[in-house]
Each structure stands twice: as structure tokens, then as C-alpha cells.
Amino acid sequence: MAKTSLDKSKIKFLLLEGIHSSAVDALHAAGYTQVELLPGALEGQELRARLADAHFVGIRSRTQLTAEVLAHAPKLVAIGAFCIGTNQIDLAAARARGIAVFNAPYSNTRSVAELVLAQSILLLRGIPEKNAVAHRGGWLKSAEGAFETRGKTLGIVGYGAIGSQLSVLAESLGMQVLFHDVVAKLPLGNARQAASLQDLLARADVVSLHVPELPSTQWMIGAAEIAAMKPGAILINASRGTVVEIDPLAEAIRSKHLAGAAVDVFPKEPKSNKDEFVSPLRGLDNVILTPHIGGSTMEAQANIGIEVAAKLIRYSDNGTSTTAVNFPEVALPAHEGKHRLLHVHQNVPGVLSQINRILSENDINIAAQYLQTREDVGYVVIDLDARSSDVALEKLGQVPGTLRTRVLF
Numbered sequence: 001m002a003k004t005s006l007d008k009s010k011i012k013f014l015l016l017e018g019i020h021s022s023a024v025d026a027l028h029a030a031g032y033t034q035v036e037l038l039p040g041a042l043e044g045q046e047l048r049a050r051l052a053d054a055h056f057v058g059i060r061s062r063t064q065l066t067a068e069v070l071a072h073a074p075k076l077v078a079i080g081a082f083c084i085g086t087n088q089i090d091l092a093a094a095r096a097r098g099i100a101v102f103n104a105p106y107s108n109t110r111s112v113a114e115l116v117l118a119q120s121i122l123l124l125r126g127i128p129e130k131n132a133v134a135h136r137g138g139w140l141k142s143a144e145g146a147f148e149t150r151g152k153t154l155g156i157v158g159y160g161a162i163g164s165q166l167s168v169l170a171e172s173l174g175m176q177v178l179f180h181d182v183v184a185k186l187p188l189g190n191a192r193q194a195a196s197l198q199d200l201l202a203r204a205d206v207v208s209l210h211v212p213e214l215p216s217t218q219w220m221i222g223a224a225e226i227a228a229m230k231p232g233a234i235l236i237n238a239s240r241g242t243v244v245e246i247d248p249l250a251e252a253i254r255s256k257h258l259a260g261a262a263v264d265v266f267p268k269e270p271k272s273n274k275d276e277f278v279s280p281l282r283g284l285d286n287v288i289l290t291p292h293i294g295g296s297t298m299e300a301q302a303n304i305g306i307e308v309a310a311k312l313i314r315y316s317d318n319g320t321s322t323t324a325v326n327f328p329e330v331a332l333p334a335h336e337g338k339h340r341l342l343h344v345h346q347n348v349p350g351v352l353s354q355i356n357r358i359l360s361e362n363d364i365n366i367a368a369q370y371l372q373t374r375e376d377v378g379y380v381v382i383d384l385d386a387r388s389s390d391v392a393l394e395k396l397g398q399v400p401g402t403l404r405t406r407v408l409f
Ligand SMILES: NC(=O)C1=CN([C@@H]2O[C@H](COP(=O)(O)OP(=O)(O)OC[C@H]3O[C@@H](n4cnc5c(N)ncnc54)[C@H](O)[C@@H]3O)[C@@H](O)[C@H]2O)C=CC1
Pocket: 084, 085, 086, 105, 108, 109, 112, 157, 158, 159, 160, 161, 162, 163, 180, 181, 182, 183, 210, 211, 212, 213, 214, 216, 217, 220, 238, 239, 240, 264, 265, 292, 293, 294, 295, 296
């Protein structure tokens, strides 16, 4: 088996979707010189061709890394999702190929929460409509249907990082927070957990969605849920476009059952800024339409660049995989004076004993060994005397069930 360790100058990073230059700076500072940064997403043949020789790829929410695409990435060691959501990546397929996936779970949380808060204020005042009318030369000076946020009930669906951050900000404005989550969560401040989604929908003046894209969240807000909302309520979706059915939402705005909505994510989003945005929500004045920019602030993007690049560098340099979203998590000390062998394998009985038998038969002394498994994959890291790493790498690569080996000097 060929030696799979490379010096840093040969390790290729492909960064797509205009990832912030802070990531490039971090990679350069860590000694990685082959960093290609492209402004947009790729798909189809172009994506497959670019992935053919990449060791690391960085994407945002747009690029779809399916099992089929990953099959064309034979050298890929890890994927950096320079965002929160990882639904665009087939995490199980990546794991089965020994590819670790990292993301930035907190770097754009605040940006989304601030946007939703601002949208709540504007929509409760009917500002988008008044603004649209003024742009057309009209004048809608009226207090009719315009309300303060103070004392209103904000219903947060998905009380995770964004939902709970929003909860704190909304309470500081004097809103009452009600939330619904599928797991028990610590209510922050005076927030209260709703008895059910139905209970929340029936009581909230503003409903904001912060769930991940999952089979269980697909179309979770459809005609029935919208009908169950209070007349005159507001719906905000900055989670994923598959969570809300757009046609019943558009109908509820037209019929004035809902007073307004803010939508940042759509079932079908344009591929780039050059493509047309098509949606039944276009032209509805009290609907704020934003082009999936919930997390797009300079602060968030710069922090995400640093955070995810650091995770990729750490995994590349040292093998530490903690915070991976799909992969066994191993925290490793430095390996000064030793060669570190990384062995990713199918999680079946006997692999570790075969590895240790081979090392013992070849008179190779183990300085340290770390093992972790996650579902169908095991990750064992072995520190060895420098002189033995070549033979160990070759022999261990032949162990049945081996997915990938690397050696770090
Ligand atoms: N518009 C944008 O630019 C951005 C959108 N997002 C989206 O926001 C989502 C949420 O982000 P975080 O709060 O960081 O995630 P998180 O994982 O911290 O929180 C999600 C919460 O949703 C809950 N949940 C899951 N299924 C549920 C269900 N069926 N009903 C109710 N609750 C459910 C989970 O238990 C968890 O508490 C991300 O997965 C991403 O899709 C994130 C960042 C930016």
C-alpha cells in the first residue's frame, strides 16, 4: 500500500462558496500553501473534477456533497462545513469512507438571532408593507395593525443555540418567550416550554423556526399548522427551506390570516446571485424575503473561517477529531519525537486485535494508543517510534476493513 502521508506543501485545500479569507490566512499560517478559494458553489461534473485531487474541502450551505459526489473524492480526508447546518452533506456516506466532517456550530448564531429580532419588530409594525407602499409613491400613515413587541409572545420552535440566543434577546425587549423542542431544554430567563407545537402555535404572536433540516422537520409547518396560528400572527423561517410549505403560507398572507412573514430560506434557492429567485411569496408586501443571509455578517463569516480552518488544521496536523459531527471523536496530545499512525476502519470485531498482533509480530513498540468508534466506523491512533512507521503503515493498511490510513511525522 502506498505511503499516504504528505508534506504540507502537497496537501490541497479546496474552499468553495466565498468562504472568508480568514480561513485562507489560518491555513497559510499553519504551513498549508495549496489553498484554492472559489467564490461560488459547484455541482455536477465540475464539482467531481475539482474534488478528484482535494484532501480537504470547505463548503457552505449550497454545495451538495452526496454519496455519489463523495465517491469521486478518493483523497478527501475531511470536509469543513463553514456554517452551522450539515444537511447538505451525506454524513453517513462520508463516515463510511473515513471522511470526518467539521462545522461551526456557534459562529453565526448571534447573526441569525439579531435578524429575527429585527424582523419581529418590523413585521409587528407592518413596516415592510408601509415601506413598499412608500416606494410606489403611497402613504400608509396608520396605527391600525401596528404593535409593540413588548408583552407579545414569541414562540420559538427548536430551542437550540439560535433559539435560546433569540430567547434571551427577545426577553430583553420585554417579549414573553414560549418554546417547543423535541428534547427537554433548560428555559433561559423567564422562557417557558410549551405543552406541544400546537399549544405554541395557538398562543404565539410571532412564531420563529430554528430546527435543523431532518426527515422529522420536513414540511412540519404546513396548511394545518398555519391555520392553527393566531389570526394576525407572524411567521419567521430562517432555518431551512424544507421546514415550511410555501403555498399555504402565501395563501395565509393573502387571506390576511397571518399579518406577515419573514423568510430567509426556501425549498428551492437560486444557485447564484445571477439566477432568478422564483417564489409564490414574491409581491406580497408584508413578507420580508431575504436571500439566505441569516448568518451572513462580516463578524460571523470571519469567525467561521477561523473556527473551521482551525478544526481542519488540527485534524490534519495532529489527528484530533473532537467536535466532528459524523466521526469518532478522539482528543490527542502532541506527538513530539514519535510518528503518529491514524487508522480508520469499519467498526467490526477484531480489527484492533489484528492491528496489535501485526505490530507485535513486527516487533514494533506502541508508545501510545487511542481508540474511539462511532456507529459503523472505528478510529485508532497509534504513536510509534519514528523508525517503525513506514512498515507499520504498510502492514496496517492491509488489515481487512481498513478505510484509510495516514501517518503524521
Ligand atoms: N438562515 C441562515 O443563514 C442560517 C440557518 N441556520 C439553520 O438553523 C438551524 C438551527 O441552528 P442551531 O440553533 O444552531 O441548531 P441546534 O442544533 O443548536 O438547535 C436545533 C434545535 O432544534 C431541536 N429540534 C430538532 N427537531 C425538532 C423538532 N421536530 N421539533 C422541535 N425542535 C426540534 C433540537 O432538539 C435542537 O434543540 C440549523 O440547523 C440551520 O439549518 C443556521 C445558521 C444560519
